[in-house]
């Protein structure tokens with residue numbers, strides 16, 4: 001779990017969202033954008049350009065691992081753009097017209113999927 005990056009001015013809603021996301025990982029969930037169902041056509045060079053700068057300063061290897069890698073070895077739903085496990089996605093990062101802001105809560109699909117995995 002990664003709880004770095006919080007400051008005294010971080011809104012409670014954002015802290016709650018990160019806690020839900022990180023506990024999703026603790027329950028075995030992977031990132032929604034890495035699902036085989038996502039099928040996102042990434043503008044990789046734009047993603048590399050944006051995430052290698054502030055505030056992330058990620059290496060190409062980390063970006064590959066956190067954004068582009070597709071997890072074939074997992075259970076998954078149809079792509080859920082409201083999932084707490086989805087990163088914010090800028091429109092310039094893909095060729096599909098997909099734009100997603102910060103998801104701050106479990107989506108109905110998140111709840112149903114976790115219920116299904118942990119009956």
Ligand SMILES: [Zn+2]
Pocket residue numbers: 021022025031
């Ligand atoms: Zn994550």
